[in-house]
Amino acid sequence: MAALLKRSASLLRAGALQKHGVLTKQALCLFSTNMRMFTNKISVEMDGTTGVAVLTMKSPPVNSLSLDFLTEFTISLEKLEMDKACRGVILTSALPRVFSAGLDITEMCGKSAEHYAAFWRAVQEFWLKLYTSNMVTVAAINGSCPAGGCLMALVCDYRVMADDPKFSIGLNETKLGIVAPFWFKDTMTNTIGNRETEKALQLGYMYSPADALKVGLVDQLASADKVETVASTVMSEWLAIPDHARHLTKSMMRKPTRDRLVTHRDADITSFVNFVTKDSIQKSLQMYLESLKQRKR
Ligand SMILES: CCC/C=C/C(=O)SCCNC(=O)CCNC(=O)[C@H](O)C(C)(C)COP(=O)([O-])OP(=O)([O-])OC[C@H]1O[C@@H](n2cnc3c(N)ncnc32)[C@H](O)[C@@H]1OP(=O)([O-])[O-]
Numbered sequence: 001m002a003a004l005l006k007r008s009a010s011l012l013r014a015g016a017l018q019k020h021g022v023l024t025k026q027a028l029c030l031f032s033t034n035m036r037m038f039t040n041k042i043s044v045e046m047d048g049t050t051g052v053a054v055l056t057m058k059s060p061p062v063n064s065l066s067l068d069f070l071t072e073f074t075i076s077l078e079k080l081e082m083d084k085a086c087r088g089v090i091l092t093s094a095l096p097r098v099f100s101a102g103l104d105i106t107e108m109c110g111k112s113a114e115h116y117a118a119f120w121r122a123v124q125e126f127w128l129k130l131y132t133s134n135m136v137t138v139a140a141i142n143g144s145c146p147a148g149g150c151l152m153a154l155v156c157d158y159r160v161m162a163d164d165p166k167f168s169i170g171l172n173e174t175k176l177g178i179v180a181p182f183w184f185k186d187t188m189t190n191t192i193g194n195r196e197t198e199k200a201l202q203l204g205y206m207y208s209p210a211d212a213l214k215v216g217l218v219d220q221l222a223s224a225d226k227v228e229t230v231a232s233t234v235m236s237e238w239l240a241i242p243d244h245a246r247h248l249t250k251s252m253m254r255k256p257t258r259d260r261l262v263t264h265r266d267a268d269i270t271s272f273v274n275f276v277t278k279d280s281i282q283k284s285l286q287m288y289l290e291s292l293k294q295r296k297r
Pocket of ligand 1: 061097103106145148149172173179181289292293
């Protein structure tokens with residue numbers, strides 16, 4: 001009981017969340033050591049016995065990474081990170097065919113320079129928090145996963161993807177007439193190597209699950225209905241390793257890539273704002289958004 005009260009207090013202290021004004025519909029429920037947390041766009045269920053949380057993205061139509069989404073995601077992750085009982089998190093989607101469509105293109109169109117800067121800082125923060133998490137992170141990719149969606153999966157420790165040829169994964173930025181920034185590129189290079197990344201980025205290549213497995217962009221395929229179960233099995237294998245040894249190893253492997261962004265963070269924001277405010281880029285993004293809408297007709 002004492003432990004439960006201590007836990008409730010720590011969750012209530014996380015009332016800092018409300019200051020951000022994004023968690024208006026948040027509900028916290030405590031059942032013994034299990035925890036459930038809901039925001040508008042994300043739900044988190046923590047199993048106190050296993051120490052594993054499932055973070056489910058539920059922002060229709062395509063779990064696009066808007067400023068609000070990124071803020072809710074980052075805060076949810078921070079809360080799990082602060083919870084000593086949580087050792088691993090599985091990321092997945094509640095939507096039937098989409099893991100995440102990547103950055104919300106409407107956040108990059110027709111807005112002010114100040115907005116673009118705030119948006120980009122949130123994208124950086126999201127990447128930094130997930131990339132440097134002490135928890136084991138496993139992506140259960142149960143749908144398509146372009147651009148920022150692929151980035152989210154790539155920063156996880158392990159990726160399980162649904163073996164459905166209708167789904168695809170990759171950094172397709174060049175197809176939108178934009179350029180993946182250096183830390184997107186670094187994240188992909190660290191996973192599949194320089195040559196494959198160079199081809200994939202120049203072509204904006206979207207891999208089928210089978211091809212993604214072949215080049216190592218994902219670690220394992222599973223039938224669509226088994227993705228989360230397989231992710232849980234993988235999670236238990238990773239959690240069998242002592243936390244401190246795994247943390248130090250992860251941090252040693254990731255530090256140079258993390259440091260590169262941290263050192264160049266402001267310059268990266270300036271560069272994004274200069275890029276995205278160009279008329280030619282605004283035109284490309286508008287045309288791409290329009291083409292997405294036309295596809296449905
Ligand atoms: C330097 C910058 C680096 C950039 C990184 C990025 O991540 S750039 C991001 C690169 N990302 C991409 O290139 C992904 C583009 N998206 C897709 O390829 C597909 O949507 C899909 C395969 C994800 C899902 O197919 P599906 O048949 O299930 O769904 P659907 O196609 O019918 O779309 C439903 C609705 O969602 C809308 N919408 C979609 N995506 C976005 C978005 N990112 N944002 C906003 N809106 C988006 C779409 O317009 C439509 O709106 P409507 O008409 O209802 O008002």
